[in-house]
Amino acid sequence: MRSIIMFTSKYDSAKKIWSGGHLAPFHDESVSLGRALYYTLARDPQRLAQISGDTGLRVTNGEICDQMLKIASNLSLKGAKRDQVIAIVAKNGPLIAPATFAAFLLAIPVNTLDPNYVMAEIAHMFTQTQPSIVFCDHDNYSTVKSALIENKSSAKIINFGPRISGVENIDDYLVKTGFEDSLEIPDVDGQTCGLILCSSGTTGLSKGVSLTHQHFLYLSANPYFFDFRQDSVMLCFSSLYWLSGILHLLFTTFNGMTRIITTQPFSPEHFLKMVDQYKVTHMLSAPVYLAAVLDSTLLTPTSLANLREYMVGGSVVPEEKWSRMQEYLPNGYVRIVYGMSELGFATRQDYKTKKYCVGKLAPDVQMKIVNINNENLGPGEKGEICFKSRFRFLGYTRNAKATAEMIDKDGWVHTGDIGFVDNDGDLHIADRMKEILKYSNHHISPSEIENIICRFPEVEYVAVVGVPDPVCTDLPAALVVLREDANITADDIYQLVASNLSNPKHLRGGVYFVDLLPLTPSGKVIKNKVKEKAIELYRARCQ
Structure with missing residues (x-):
């Protein structure tokens, strides 16, 4: 299926502002991520939702829905409330989806952290988000516990994997309560926080990026990002710490794709094995992983024949790597996407384009290029890239100063990236202002x-x-x-x-x-x- 609304960039020469097209939301503003996920999972219970690349375990929509309801019901009975925060510090194991969906169902904000964080990094984020419940892996339990002690926090820990003495386990939340069918699913509004991502921390300490339910419903429930079909299979190595990991989880669920997950770190060998074994059609990764695949001695002209789309973004994609990867996709294409945690995907290359750029605007996104005096620039002029999206991020959690530095008084998000727009409306990235x-x-x-x-x-x-x-x-x-x-x-x-x-x-x-x-x-x-x-x-x- 090809997306109905392509990415476009319409230029207003008077205002010197570019605008994407318009796409009406599929859901009312009161619908939470949890309610939308419940409808999706329950509507097609037999669909294969997820395969573990580690064990081969296959899980259907219906099974994930059942697990989600059990976890949500148990959390509710044990006192979980909307005014709390649930943190997840875990790899992409088989129960990460229902645990995350359960929090969405209860309209409790979810803060996703890097499972490889050291104690000080976890403590730093917990100072900002102050979770009441933390899901973590067996392997990083002691690190998470130390971070909570450092912050003098009494948050409850629930671990995935083997049991730990004296610690609640996810299996304790997969027992029936008898209240699953009567579980109350709260309504939300356009300002209700659904997720708190961590800014990537490439230039300093991470901040909590607060985003709404509607932000993610709009990003993931509208089928305009990928050329997907009912047999589509998507692979992404990112944990839920990354925007790409969240979108991998949500987009595959909402659009009927099968999701391949793994707790193993990226390697070209592991990637090529899973692409072949599971007939992967869609891949989302950082440029450094694309480069590693290209340099692998295991890569052959037919290794990626199943791939229809290789989406790459997160940092600058060298033109030579972008061009070379296209040679290995006889039945697909590599496309650069551009965005940030605060925005989601902002631009995307056109299908089968031969132009090296980051493409045109996503629906309901505006863009301007400004000089050092914050004056709007026209086509071909280089300056800072700024965006304004229909669904704006709520700001950095407990960090008003950083929020004010990122969003100006008119609602424009300043990316800190330098670029220009050509006469076709395609955005080109030149560099980071801070770099x-x-x-x-x-x-x-x-x-x-x-x-x-x-x-x-x-x-x-x-x-x-x-x-x-x-x-x-x-x-x-x-x-x-x-x-x-x-x-x-x-x-x-x-x-x-x-x-x-x-x-x-x-x-x-x-x-x-x-x-x-x-x-x-x-x-x-x-x-x-x-x-x-x-x-x-x-x-x-x-x-």
């Missing part, structure tokens, strides 16, 4: 240098940062991960950049080969940690 380097008053785009370095097929990953300099401000430096069979030198990379870019963009801070780059679990490069490493290596070189 722009300055060398002797020249502004330098790290991604521009990274794209040059990626021309070497031996380069697997690269991150360019600035080494502080008292005279020049920033000295561009590159940390590079090479493929095993690489034989290029640091000077080769330096000379390639020097021969393709102007003098201020030369790698005066050095070229350093490293085994790994610091990444978030979804594959985003943590630039502040890269910068720390670059400074360390630069100082060692100068001694």
Whole structure:
């Protein structure tokens, strides 16, 4: 099935604002995520909803619906209330869906955290969201418990997996109460918080991104993002910590797709095995995973023949990687999506486009490009990208200052990304404002240098940062991960950049080969940690 409403960008030359099309919501504002999910699951109980890539366990809509009602009923009987918060710090196990759906059914906001967080990171988020109930895995129970102790919190812990002495287990909530059929499903409104995501933390400490039920119903219940059919199978390695993980869970449920889940970390081998075994038709991942697949010796011209759509986003997608991946999709296409936790998907490439860009606007999204004086710019002019969506995010939990910095008085979300819109209405990303380097008053785009370095097929990953300099401000430096069979030198990379870019963009801070780059679990490069490493290596070189 092809989406009825394509992404579009209509330009108002008087206001210098681009607008997407309009799509009426499928649900009334009073309908919660939980109620909509209940209707969807109960309507088609025999549909195969989920397959565990770890164990092969298959679960139907009806089974998930039954589990959801049991968990919700038990939570309600044990005192769970709408004014509380339920935190989930767990991998994509087989019961993550019904537990999450149960909270939605009770209209209790859900805060999803990275299951790989250390104690201090969990404690930091819990300070903001203050959960009363925490679902976690057996493996990270002690970390979660320590975080609650650190915050002097009495929140109840419920663990997935093997039982832990003295701790409630998810199995305790899968017993019948006798009240499942009479469970009250609360109504919501357009300002009711449904989810609290964590900002990605690539440039600092994470913040709680508060989003409404309607925000996610609009994003996931309208079939305009994917070219899906009734036999569609979707794979995503992201946990519920990531927007991509949440949308994987919701979109597959609302649109009748089968969801492949796994608790295992991403690897090209695991990815290719599951694509083949489960005939995966749709994939959603970060650019770093796409690059790893391309560099795998197991990848063949027919490995991805089942894929109809490879959606990639979350950070800059190198043009060379985007183009190469298309060669491995004989029956599909790779498409770049662009957005952020505060917005959801804002733009998407057209079907089968040959233009390297991030595409046109999603329905009911407006966009403007502004200069440093907050003046609107026209086509081809580069500035900060700002969006305004029909369903706006509620702000950062208990952080009014950060909210005011993100959303201006007119309701525009300032992304911190630099870009421009071409004459076709396609958005192009140039860089992050906070990542722009300055060398002797020249502004330098790290991604521009990274794209040059990626021309070497031996380069697997690269991150360019600035080494502080008292005279020049920033000295561009590159940390590079090479493929095993690489034989290029640091000077080769330096000379390639020097021969393709102007003098201020030369790698005066050095070229350093490293085994790994610091990444978030979804594959985003943590630039502040890269910068720390670059400074360390630069100082060692100068001694």
